Amino acid sequence: MNPLSLEDLKVLAQNFVDQFLQADFAAASSRFDDQMKVVFPEVKFQEFWQRFIGPAGNLLRLTVVRTAEMESYRVVFIRCQFERAALDVQIIFNIQGQISGLNLMPAETKYHAPDYVDTSVFHEVDVTVGEGQWALPGTLTLPLDQGPFPGVVLVQGSGPSDRDETIGPNRIFRDLAWGLASQGIAVLRYEKRTFKHAQMFTPELIAQMTVKEEVTDDALLAIQLMCQTPQIDPKQVFLLGHSLGATLAPCIAKQNSKLAGLIIMAGITRPLEDIILDQFTYLNSLAGPMTDEQKTELEALKAKIALVKDPGLSNAVPAKELPLEISADYWLDLRGYSPTETVKKLNIPVLILQGGRDYQVLPEKDFKGWKTALNSRSNAQLKLFPNLNHLFIVGDGKSTPQEYGIEGHMDEAVIYTIAQWIKENMIQLR
Structure with missing residues (x-):
C-alpha cells in the first residue's frame, strides 16, 4: 500500500481534531494504532479532553501550522485557537496513516503591543x-x-x-x-x-x-x-x-x-435572554438558510427563554432547562435590574x-x-x-x-x- 501524502494526512489530522473537539471519543480513537489503543483507551482520552480542552472555551479557529517527518513517522501540527487559550495538537502518523502518538501543548502567543503604547x-x-x-x-x-x-x-x-x-x-x-x-x-x-x-x-x-x-x-x-x-x-x-x-x-x-x-x-440595555436569542439567530444565519436541526435548536432555546420570562420561575427549575444552562437564581437576580x-x-x-x-x-x-x-x-x-x-x-x-x-x-x-x-x-x- 502506498503511503498517504502529507496533504492526505493534513485532512486526516483536521478530521481527527474535529471529532476530538466535538467529544466524539469513539470515532477519534478509532484512528489509533494498536499500541495507542492500549496506552490511550477511550476513557483516558475523555479525561484528557476534559482536563485540557474543557477550560479553554469555544473554538475560534483551527489551522495546520506545519508538518514534519521523523524516521518512518510523519507529524502534523494543528493550532487550535480557543477563547481563553491557544493549543497545538501534535499528531504522529505511522506508515499506514494510523495515529501512533498524540501531544497537546500550549501554543506560544506573545503579546505584541500596539503602536499607540509607549x-x-x-x-x-x-x-x-x-x-x-x-x-x-x-x-x-x-x-x-x-x-x-x-x-x-x-x-x-x-x-x-x-x-x-x-x-x-x-x-x-x-x-x-x-x-x-x-x-x-x-x-x-x-x-x-x-x-x-x-x-x-x-x-x-x-x-x-x-x-x-x-x-x-x-x-x-x-x-x-x-x-x-x-x-x-x-x-x-x-x-x-x-x-x-x-x-x-x-x-x-x-x-x-x-x-x-x-x-x-x-453594554446591553435589554434582558439577557433576548440578547442570547438574537446571537443564536444571527450565528445560525451566517452560512445561509437555517437547517432543520438549527431550527429545532432555536425552538428549544425559545422554550427555555419562555421559562425565564415566566412570572412563576423559581430556583426549583433545573439549570439544564434554562438558556445556556445558567441557574434560575442567576436569572431571577437579573429580572429586576x-x-x-x-x-x-x-x-x-x-x-x-x-x-x-x-x-x-x-x-x-x-x-x-x-x-x-x-x-x-x-x-x-x-x-x-x-x-x-x-x-x-x-x-x-x-x-x-x-x-x-x-x-x-x-x-x-x-x-x-x-x-x-x-x-x-x-x-x-x-
Whole structure:
C-alpha cells in the first residue's frame, strides 16, 4: 500500500481534531494504532479532553501550522485557537496513516503591543483585590510621572476571564491599560473570580451564583483598592465595564458614591435572554438558510427563554432547562435590574461606546437604548464606531466568532476617546 501524502494526512489530522473537539471519543480513537489503543483507551482520552480542552472555551479557529517527518513517522501540527487559550495538537502518523502518538501543548502567543503604547512612560505592580478565599491577583499600571493620577478600574464581560480579558490572541484589557497609561492615566485590572477560583465553584455554588458573586462584589473591592492607592487621586477614579461589565456598571456605581464617572463599552440595555436569542439567530444565519436541526435548536432555546420570562420561575427549575444552562437564581437576580433606569438616576458623567459591527450587543437596539435613556443628559456622551466589533477591533463585513481568533488590538480611536473624556471630566481638586 502506498503511503498517504502529507496533504492526505493534513485532512486526516483536521478530521481527527474535529471529532476530538466535538467529544466524539469513539470515532477519534478509532484512528489509533494498536499500541495507542492500549496506552490511550477511550476513557483516558475523555479525561484528557476534559482536563485540557474543557477550560479553554469555544473554538475560534483551527489551522495546520506545519508538518514534519521523523524516521518512518510523519507529524502534523494543528493550532487550535480557543477563547481563553491557544493549543497545538501534535499528531504522529505511522506508515499506514494510523495515529501512533498524540501531544497537546500550549501554543506560544506573545503579546505584541500596539503602536499607540509607549512602554517607557509607565510601569506595572502586582496587587491583590479583596482578601481571604476569594482574593484576586491584579495588575496596577501606573504612569512614571509624579501623581496623583486619575485611575480607571476595568470590569470584564461574562464567563471566566483573566485580567487581560484574553479572547483568542487578543488581550483588549491590556491594550486599554497600556494605552491609557501611555497618556497619563492609571489602570487596575484583575482576574475574575470564576477564572482564578474556578476549582472552588462546586455545583451547589454555581447554582446559587448571581452577578453579585460573579462581578459586582469584586468590582466594588477593586474600586476601594484604587481609591486607597497613594499614587491615585481618590476623587478621580472611573469605572470602565465591557460587555456584561458594562451592563452592570450602573449597578456598581449605584453602590459606590465615590466614582467620578462611568465608561460603558458594549453594554446591553435589554434582558439577557433576548440578547442570547438574537446571537443564536444571527450565528445560525451566517452560512445561509437555517437547517432543520438549527431550527429545532432555536425552538428549544425559545422554550427555555419562555421559562425565564415566566412570572412563576423559581430556583426549583433545573439549570439544564434554562438558556445556556445558567441557574434560575442567576436569572431571577437579573429580572429586576434595568441598566438604563439605573443609569438615569446617577449624576456622574457617562461615556457610552459601541462597535457598529458588534453582533453580540446590537447598535440598533442596545446602543439605541442608551441614547434614549441619556438623551437629555448634558454629562453623557455616546459614540458609535462603525467598523469595530464587540472587542472594539476593526474589521470588514459581517462579524463572526472566528475573527476573535485573529490577532488585533483595540482601535486607537477608542483609546483616544476614553483618555480625552477622562481628562475633560476630571474633578479638579479644591
